[in-house]
Amino acid sequence: MRVLKLFISATIFFVIISGCFAVQGFASEKSIMFIIDFSNSMNQMLGNKSKIDIAREVVANTIDKIEAGAKIGLTFYGHREKDKCDDIEIVMPLQKAEKQTFSQKMSDYKPAGNASTDLALKKAAEILNNNEDYVNFVLITDASNKCEKDLYKSAREVRQKYDYRFNFYTVLISPDKKEFPKYNFAVKSLSGQLYAIDSVIDIKNTIESLVSSINSYKPYYPKTVTNNDMVLIPAGEFYMGTDDRTFDPIERPKHKVYLDAFYIDKYEVTQKQYYEVMGENPSFWLGSDLPVDSVSWKEAKTFCEKIGKRLPTEAEWEKAAKGGTNDKWAGTSDMNKLEEYIWIHDTGANMKTHPVGLRKPNAYGVYDMSGNVWEWVSDWYGESYYSKSPEKNPQGPEKGFMKILRGGNWDSHIYEVRTTSRYPKNPDAKYCNNGFRCAKSVEPNENR
Numbered sequence: 001m002r003v004l005k006l007f008i009s010a011t012i013f014f015v016i017i018s019g020c021f022a023v024q025g026f027a028s029e030k031s032i033m034f035i036i037d038f039s040n041s042m043n044q045m046l047g048n049k050s051k052i053d054i055a056r057e058v059v060a061n062t063i064d065k066i067e068a069g070a071k072i073g074l075t076f077y078g079h080r081e082k083d084k085c086d087d088i089e090i091v092m093p094l095q096k097a098e099k100q101t102f103s104q105k106m107s108d109y110k111p112a113g114n115a116s117t118d119l120a121l122k123k124a125a126e127i128l129n130n131n132e133d134y135v136n137f138v139l140i141t142d143a144s145n146k147c148e149k150d151l152y153k154s155a156r157e158v159r160q161k162y163d164y165r166f167n168f169y170t171v172l173i174s175p176d177k178k179e180f181p182k183y184n185f186a187v188k189s190l191s192g193q194l195y196a197i198d199s200v201i202d203i204k205n206t207i208e209s210l211v212s213s214i215n216s217y218k219p220y221y222p223k224t225v226t227n228n229d230m231v232l233i234p235a236g237e238f239y240m241g242t243d244d245r246t247f248d249p250i251e252r253p254k255h256k257v258y259l260d261a262f263y264i265d266k267y268e269v270t271q272k273q274y275y276e277v278m279g280e281n282p283s284f285w286l287g288s289d290l291p292v293d294s295v296s297w298k299e300a301k302t303f304c305e306k307i308g309k310r311l312p313t314e315a316e317w318e319k320a321a322k323g324g325t326n327d328k329w330a331g332t333s334d335m336n337k338l339e340e341y342i343w344i345h346d347t348g349a350n351m352k353t354h355p356v357g358l359r360k361p362n363a364y365g366v367y368d369m370s371g372n373v374w375e376w377v378s379d380w381y382g383e384s385y386y387s388k389s390p391e392k393n394p395q396g397p398e399k400g401f402m403k404i405l406r407g408g409n410w411d412s413h414i415y416e417v418r419t420t421s422r423y424p425k426n427p428d429a430k431y432c433n434n435g436f437r438c439a440k441s442v443e444p445n446e447n448r
Contacts, residue, residue, distance in 0.1 A: 030070035031094055031133060032214060034059050035124045037141035038079035042111040044142070044174075047200040051173045054197060055140045056106045058171055058207055062138070063099050065211040071096055074105055075124040077115035078145070085147035087115040088123045094135070116147040118154035125158045125166060134165045134219040138210065143175035143183055152186040159190045159286045160275075164220045168192035169213065171206060189284055191352065222289035223357055225270045227307050230440065231320070231365050235261040238319045239326065241386050242420045250383060251420045257315050258392045264312055264320045265437035267356040267367050268292075268375065269303065277306050284432035289355040291373045291435040297403045297427035300376045300436035311378040312439035314422075315394050317406050321370070321419040323363030328418055330369035330407070331362040335414065342371035342408075344417055349410040353432075370417040373435035374405035374425075381424035402426060409433035 036059070042052040049057075063072055073094040081087040092105055117139070124137060159166050168190050170183060175196060187194040193213055195206045236258065243254040268291035275281045282294040295303075297311075304310050312320070321330045331341035341360050343349040349371065357367045369375070379396025381404050396404075402424040408417030411433060415421075425434070 030067055030214060031135040032066065032070060033073040033075060033094065033124050033127060033135055033137050035075045035120050035137060035139045037117065037145065038076050038109055038111045039114050039145050040111050041142055041144035046174045049200055051142050052111050054173050054203060057203060058140060059106055060099065060103050061207045062211055063102055067215050069096065072102060073127065074102060075120060076109060077120035078111065078113050079109040080112055082113035085114060085116045086119060087113060088120045090124065094127060114145055114147045116149060117141055117145050118149055118151045121154055121158060125162060128162045128165055134167065136167045136169065136214050136217060138169045138171065140171045142173045143179035152182060155186045155190055156286060160281055163288045164222055167217060169210060170194045171210065172196045174198060190286055222287065223355060225267050225273060225289060225356060227273060229266045230263040231266050233262050233264055233320050233364060235259060238322060240315055240318050247420065250422050253386055255386060255389060256391060257394060259315060259319055260393055261442040262316055263440040263442065264316065264366060266365065268373060268435050268437050270356055274303060277303055282430065285353045287355065290353050291356055293353060293373050293432045293435050294430045295435060296430050297376045304438035309438035309440045311376060311436065313395055314377045314379040314404050314406065316439055317375065317377045318419055320364060320366055321407065325363050327362060330419055331360055338414065342417060343410055344371040344408060344412045346414050351411060353410050369407050371408050371412060372410060374409045374423060374433055375407045376434065376436040377404050377406055379404050405434055
């Protein structure tokens with residue numbers, strides 16, 4: 001069996017990078033909504049079984065092995081009409097029932113025509129309306145539907161609307177090789193899990209893996225971050241940059257800088273914050289308390305200004321990151337403690353962003369300044385600027401071609417996420433590893 005879990009091979013890494021660099025209540029029992037493709041292609045044989053019979057087997061055996069008391073539902077598409085792309089029906093809403101009831105319902109229908117997988121996904125997700133339930137959605141299809149429009153877009157719309165309450169699994173039965181990448185791409189962006197049945201011998205392992213994932217699933221309640229969550233960084237001197245010649249020359253020379261007091265966001269700007277202000281969420285990874293990603297420098301600047309803030313200067317960013325203790329990484333200078341503070345390739349980031357504030361803050365109480373996503377700062381980049389930087393409140397060169405990213409990201413290594421590390425980048429760059437946080441000057445009449 002080929003079980004394609006998140007981000008576990010170089011091939012999957014390529015798919016992710018290619019895609020992302022382009023453009024509280026919870027019931028104690030489990031809730032699972034199966035979305036079953038009954039299109040004509042599901043009549044095709046895989047070995048000695050039809051695809052629809054394999055789907056029936058997956059549903060029946062999964063229900064049989066799910067923890068007792070689970071609520072189960074069934075959504076079918078392509079099961080009644082030959083040429084209607086909207087032939088979609090929730091044939092059984094979420095309920096507790098005997099296994100035989102669901103098996104009988106699965107046997108009552110035969111593949112009939114075509115219907116849209118993306119519309120079926122949206123229809124099934126409507127069970128999340130007007131409640132706070134968390135539901136596991138299990139899509140079973142062969143990815144051969146001719147009615148499908150844009151699964152990736154629809155899946156993202158559903159996750160944006162319902163957030164972590166929408167937990168997504170996909171079982172592909174002998175999928176078309178041309179169609180497989182877009183399913184893989186959609187599932188990855190939702191942090192879901194995808195399983196591929198390429199032969200009948202894969203069925204047992206697929207069921208076991210699916211059941212294990214559902215039984216171990218626990219609802220995640222996202223952190224609420226507000227625009228007022230800021231930390232005061234006191235006025236004073238610190239040393240910026242490094243004289244260590246083993247590091248990048250653009251980090252030299254080490255020089256003394258005095259900064260007035262300022263505020264900086266305690267967390268990286270989240271997707272929820274960004275969406276509420278900008279009306280869109282450009283991020284590849286989706287989750288309300290994940291850092292917004294795939295934003296340009298101008299978009300980051302615009303967001304901050306709309307809420308009465310600004311981007312931090314490069315000097316402000318570095319002082320805040322060092323935590324008043326001259327930390328080598330934000331929070332620590334001990335390499336053995338990095339997993340306590342930062343999300344990078346070397347500390348288990350698993351090739352994706354993570355909710356803000358899960359790991360420890362630095363000494364100032366600021367989170368994720370090393371790793372998770374690169375962070376835009378206001379300065380233009382100047383290769384020799386450090387050697388002539390003013391000592392008090394430096395603002396960076398007056399003009400330039402590149403802006404600066406700081407802090408490293410989920411795919412970075414230890415070397416790249418030091419508090420002195422700098423990354424010049426085209427200000428129009430919108431990658432799934434860059435985000436930002438905002439800053440604000442202390443008003444003259446504030447007693448700080």
